[in-house]
Amino acid sequence: MPATDPPAPTSPVLILGGTGEARALAAALVAEGIGCVSSLAGRVTDPALPVGEVRIGGFGGVQGLTRWLAEHHCTTVVDATHPFAQQISRNAADATAATGAKLISLRRPAWTPGPDETWTTVADIEAAARHLSTRAGRVFLTTGRQDVGAFAGIDDSWFLIRVVDPPTGPLPPRRQVIRSRGPYLVVGEREIMRDNRIDTLVTKNSGGVLTAAKLRAAAELGIEVVMIARPPLPVGGTRVASVGDAVVVVRQALALR
Ligand code: NAP
Numbered sequence: 001m002p003a004t005d006p007p008a009p010t011s012p013v014l015i016l017g018g019t020g021e022a023r024a025l026a027a028a029l030v031a032e033g034i035g036c037v038s039s040l041a042g043r044v045t046d047p048a049l050p051v052g053e054v055r056i057g058g059f060g061g062v063q064g065l066t067r068w069l070a071e072h073h074c075t076t077v078v079d080a081t082h083p084f085a086q087q088i089s090r091n092a093a094d095a096t097a098a099t100g101a102k103l104i105s106l107r108r109p110a111w112t113p114g115p116d117e118t119w120t121t122v123a124d125i126e127a128a129a130r131h132l133s134t135r136a137g138r139v140f141l142t143t144g145r146q147d148v149g150a151f152a153g154i155d156d157s158w159f160l161i162r163v164v165d166p167p168t169g170p171l172p173p174r175r176q177v178i179r180s181r182g183p184y185l186v187v188g189e190r191e192i193m194r195d196n197r198i199d200t201l202v203t204k205n206s207g208g209v210l211t212a213a214k215l216r217a218a219a220e221l222g223i224e225v226v227m228i229a230r231p232p233l234p235v236g237g238t239r240v241a242s243v244g245d246a247v248v249v250v251r252q253a254l255a256l257r
Contacts, residue, residue, distance in 0.1 A: 010035065010072060010073045011035055011036065011037040011053070011072040011073070011074055012034070012035050012036070012073070012074060012075050012076060012254060013029060013034060013035065013036035013037070013074070013075075013076045013077075013078065013250060013254070014036070014037055014039060014068075014069065014072070014074045014076070014077045014078070015029075015036055015037070015038045015039065015050070015078045015080055016039050016077065016078065016079045016080060016081050016088055016089075016092055017038045017039060017040055017050060017080055017081065018040055018041055018043070018047075018081055018082055018085065019080055019081060019082055019108075020048075020208065020210060021080050021106055021108055021208075021243055021246075022038060022050060022078075022080035022081070022106075023038075023048060023049075023050040023051075024243045025078060025080055025106065025243050025246050025247065026038045026050035026051055026052050027050065027051050027052075028243060028244075028247050029052070029247065029250065030051050030052040032247070032251075034250065034251075034254065036052055036053070037052070037053045037054070037055055037072070037074075038050040038052060038053065038054045038055070039054075039055050039056075039059075040054065040055075040056045040057075041056075041057070041058065041085075041088070042056045042057045042058075043146075043165075044164050044165050045165055059091070061091060062090075062091045062094045062095050062098070065091050065092065065095040066094075066095040066098045066099055069095055069096070069099045069101050070099055074099075074101055075101050075102060075253065075254070076101060076102045076104065076250055076253045076254060077092055077095070077096050077101050077102070077103050077104070078104045078105075078106055078246055078250065079092045079093075079103065079104070079105045079106065079237070080106040080246070082206065083107055083108070083110070083204075083205070083206060083207065083230045083231075084144075084204050084206070084230065084231065086231050089105070089233060089234055090234050092234075092237075093234035093235070093236050093237060094234075096236075096237070097236065102237075102238070102253040103236060103237030103238070104237060104238050104239075104240060104246055104249050104250065104253070105233055105237045105238070105239045105240070106240050106241075106242075106243070106245075106246045107207075107233065107239065107240075107241060108206075108207040108208045108241065108242075109207050109241050110205045110207045110230055111205055111206075111207050111212060111215060111227075113225075114215075114216075114219065116219055117215065117218075117219045117225070118225075119225045119226070119227040120224060120225065120226045120227065121227045121228075121229055122226060122227070122228055122229065123228075123229055124228060124229075124231070125143060125147045125150045125204075125228060126150055127228075128143070128150070128151075128202050128226050128228050129150045129151050129153075129154065131226055132151065132154055132157055132200065132202070132226070133153075133154050135156075135157075136156040136157050137157045137158075137199045137200050138157065138158050138160070138196065138197050138198050138199050138200070139151075139157050139158070139159045139160070139198070139199075139200045139201075139202055140159075140160045140162070140192070140193055140196070140198045140200070140201045140202070140214070140223075141159050141160065141161045141162070141202050142162050142201070142202065142203045142204075142211070142214060143202060143203065143204050143228065144163065144164075144204070145163040145164070145165060145166065145167035145168070147204075148161055148163070148167045148169065148170075148171055148172075149167075149169040149170050149171075151171075151172045152169070152170035152171055152172055153172075154172050155172065155173050155174060157172070157174065157200075158174045158175065159171075159172045159174065159175040159176075160175070160176055160178065160192075160196050160198065161175055161176070161177045161178070162178050162179075162180060163177060163178075163179055164179065164180070164181050165179070166179065176196075182210045182211045183209070183210040183211065183213075184210070184211060184213045184214065185213050186213040186216045186217050186220075188213070189213045189214045189216070189217035189218075190217040190220060190221060193214075193217055193218065193221055193223060194221060198221075198223055199223060199224065200223065200224045200225075200226060201214060201215075201218045201223050201224070201225050201226065202226045202228070203215075203225065203226070203227060203228065204227075204228045204230075205227050205228060205229055205230050
């Protein structure tokens with residue numbers, strides 16, 4: 001008799017994670033006894049792990065994700081990935097459409113400028129690089145290591161590049177790379193910008209409280225903020241903006257099955 005693989009375990013809820021909200025959601029579902037698996041891309045070394053079951057690594061595109069959902073009898077997918085993780089969100093939309101699983105998109109609200117804050121909003125990372133290339137300056141770059149390459153051709157500005165893990169691609173020639181992981185406080189952000197004579201902060205509109213202190217500090221110091229707007233979410237699915245709302249919609253989705 002040929003050996004057969006054991007059947008894949010049933011996991012009614014898949015959380016596509018890599019964010020604080022995804023970890024909070026996993027904790028809330030586990031506390032309610034709802035079976036879920038959290039999925040991480042495996043990009044960062046030593047990631048903050050959610051409670052409960054975790055899988056790490058890509059699925060192998062839409063086909064791989066579709067297969068995974070079918071094999072695990074997954075009926076509900078919560079896309080709780082970072083607002084700028086576009087590919088996995090597209091894959092989640094396509095794979096849930098293929099299997100009939102419910103898609104819930106959990107996105108924390110975007111940041112909006114306060115009354116004393118003026119931002120230069122740009123459409124994407126390339127537009128941010130084009131904006132910087134028009135003049136020389138001292139730039140605090142907080143867009144994450146995957147996007148640093150867009151600024152590699154700029155040689156008349158100096159960059160302070162803050163990343164969790166070291167960047168592996170091309171870098172701007174005049175730079176310093178510092179490694180750290182939030183959350184950050186206004187006092188520390190003010191100090192780092194003042195000590196490095198920063199005149200421009202470049203950030204994605206990630207939203208959330210953990211990394212918002214840089215915006216307050218930049219406003220206080222009169223530093224220009226170049227804000228990269230969020231890409232649109234794929235069409236379809238139920239959109240929620242808080243972990244609490246995601247739990248409610250997950251419960252409803254499971255009750256309907
Ligand atoms: P992406 O461009 O949207 O996705 C690229 C590929 O990475 C996907 O096609 C998928 O591979 C894999 N992947 C992404 N997220 C995954 C997940 N949660 N579980 C399993 N596979 C995943 O993603 P990204 O922008 O590189 O972000 C990767 C992860 O870092 C995400 O989980 C995101 O939440 C987190 N993150 C991203 C940012 C950001 O600025 N982009 C910031 C903070 C955290 P396959 O096609 O092989 O399935």
